[in-house]
Amino acid sequence: MSLYFGPSGLGPTENAIKTLEEFHKLGIKACEIAFTRGIYIKEKKDALEIGKKAKELGIKLSIHAPYWINLNSLEKEKIEQSKQRILECCKVGTYLGAYRVVFHAGFYLKMDKEKVYENIKQAMLDIQKEIKAKGYTPKLAPETMGKINVFGSVEEIHKLYEETNCEFCIDFAHVLARYKDYRFKETLELFKKSKELHIHFSGIEYGEKGEKNHKKTTKEEIQKLLSALPKDKEIVIINESPDMIKDSIEGLKIIEKIYK
Numbered sequence: 478m479s480l481y482f483g484p485s486g487l488g489p490t491e492n493a494i495k496t497l498e499e500f501h502k503l504g505i506k507a508c509e510i511a512f513t514r515g516i517y518i519k520e521k522k523d524a525l526e527i528g529k530k531a532k533e534l535g536i537k538l539s540i541h542a543p544y545w546i547n548l549n550s551l552e553k554e555k556i557e558q559s560k561q562r563i564l565e566c567c568k569v570g571t572y573l574g575a576y577r578v579v580f581h582a583g584f585y586l587k588m589d590k591e592k593v594y595e596n597i598k599q600a601m602l603d604i605q606k607e608i609k610a611k612g613y614t615p616k617l618a619p620e621t622m623g624k625i626n627v628f629g630s631v632e633e634i635h636k637l638y639e640e641t642n643c644e645f646c647i648d649f650a651h652v653l654a655r656y657k658d659y660r661f662k663e664t665l666e667l668f669k670k671s672k673e674l675h676i677h678f679s680g681i682e683y684g685e686k687g688e689k690n691h692k693k694t695t696k697e698e699i700q701k702l703l704s705a706l707p708k709d710k711e712i713v714i715i716n717e718s719p720d721m722i723k724d725s726i727e728g729l730k731i732i733e734k735i736y737k
């Protein structure tokens with residue numbers, strides 16, 4: 478098994494090379510670049526340079542797309558804008574050499590869940606077509622969501638994976654918040670044919686309706702996750718707690734203890 482542990486967030490473009498070097502010194506092997514509030518790496522040359530450095534240091538890059546995405550909007554224009562945002566991430570991701578573009582696919586909007594699934598699936602097929610035409614290299618990774626009124630149950634993401642040839646992001650903190658249980662076994666079973674697992678993890682506060690907020694990961698939680706993971710896959714674990722660099726380092730220490 479190869480395990481790549483790292484934080485969500487690279488920080489500003491102008492410090493990116495330095496940040497990657499610091500990550501490398503800390504033993505961090507993955508980083509998800511957060512375009513959640515906008516695709517902030519604007520210049521192709523910056524993206525190429527960051528990608529080259531990450532590759533050199535053995536840091537696997539992924540991208541988290543903007544939060545303003547809803548592939549099930551009632552307004553056609555908003556669906557188009559959502560598709561464009563994902564495609565723009567794929568374009569920058571190609572320069573960066575990022576292997577996944579993670580995104581929150583959409584909302585139910587009190588519609589029939591089957592219909593919502595079909596709308597999102599269709600939008601994803603459109604995006605895939607464009608990705609192919611443009612030769613973009615990152616794979617789409619819709620994420621399992623923590624709020625029960627948001628599209629992204631484990632089953633829905635699995636169905637997209639089966640029917641659109643996309644990849645996926647399993648956020649186990651979200652799974653816990655949505656189902657009140659990590660459901661490690663059932664979830665991993667569904668995605669067992671995939672050779673690479675992209676996972677988000679952190680502590681989480683949740684209630685009846687699911688996710689409230691992310692919090693620091695405890696040692697026990699990281700241990701639980703690590704012992705549940707299969708041993709025959711490439712696994713990227715992105716830590717999304719408020720203290721993600723420290724949490725990633727804690728995680729690394731636990732991994733060293735388990736696998737050395």
Ligand SMILES: [Zn+2]
Nearest residue numbers: 541580581620
């Ligand atoms: Zn997310």
